[in-house]
Amino acid sequence: MLLRLESVNVFYGPVQALHEVSIEVAAGEVVAVLGGNASGKSTTIKTVLQLVKPRDGRVLLDGEDLAGASTPDVIARGVASIPESRRLFAEMTVEENVLMGLYAQRRGLTRAQARARLDEAVAQFPRVRERLRQVAGTLSGGEQQMVAMARALIQRPRIIVIDEPSMGLSPAYVDIVYDLLFDWKRRGTTMLVVEQSANRSLALSDRAYVLQNGAIVMQGPSAGLARDPNIQSAYLGGMQ
Structure with a gap:
């Protein structure tokens, strides 16, 4: 189990x-x-x-x-988490928020590996991929939920x-x-x-x-x- x-x-x-x-x-x-x-x-x-x-x-x-x-x-x-109300960093970009999912693994990844993981995580979310440079706090609730989902996926949990x-x-x-x-x-x-x-x-x-x-x-x-x-x-x- x-x-x-x-x-x-x-x-x-x-x-x-x-x-x-x-x-x-x-x-x-x-x-x-x-x-x-x-x-x-x-x-x-x-x-x-x-x-x-x-x-x-x-x-x-x-x-x-x-x-x-x-x-x-x-x-x-x-164990990855998608919390209630998303819990994004509103003043950070979408890309920065998704990359926060790698925080626990950051020391074992190169910049290129982190970029590859980012591309992999956002592939399912066209709206997220299109808004990587946008400040997360300006997104709709549904878009923020997709960012939170991508942040979980990037961990390969x-x-x-x-x-x-x-x-x-x-x-x-x-x-x-x-x-x-x-x-x-x-x-x-x-x-x-x-x-x-x-x-x-x-x-x-x-x-x-x-x-x-x-x-x-x-x-x-x-x-x-x-x-x-x-x-x-x-x-x-x-x-x-």
Whole structure:
């Protein structure tokens, strides 16, 4: 198993955010984590990246416990992140933002190698390629999301963790982003996707977990969960 969370408990001060959460992602698999606001979805991503540390339980990458690892360590081991709200450097150019994905590997690459990786990463994103010299803060939300996706790809990651890929985007850009994610799936990219949009993420993923109040309340093959009326009514409040 490439990524495994085992009985993870996370606290923010006295408040428990995750309760005995166990999630597995195999190589080449797309796994979705669904839930409403304050369900623990983003905390799950932060725990994988070691931005927050579990009080109990373990996070394993290829069987190796990430306890004690810093976030740069996790990234260097092949975990890329596309965070909620993109988290770009608004005053830097698009090119500089994409190249930030190489930060953890920068000492092992020549300038020519970094340029080749940049060209490879933006090949799927014509809008990004056309705007490499443009300041990132002047882009639309959808264009910024593509920059964040290219920044993840440039790492040649083993797994990409994606937090709310549709948040804040116009319907047209949501379609574009999910078309790209489906293409990544066809290419065998391993992904852990955290999302409120149940229908889209269940269509994309192989398996899914449903979080409510920090605990997993449902899990299974995505096709089966998509047919379960409880997914929309009881657990996700009718979110599409």
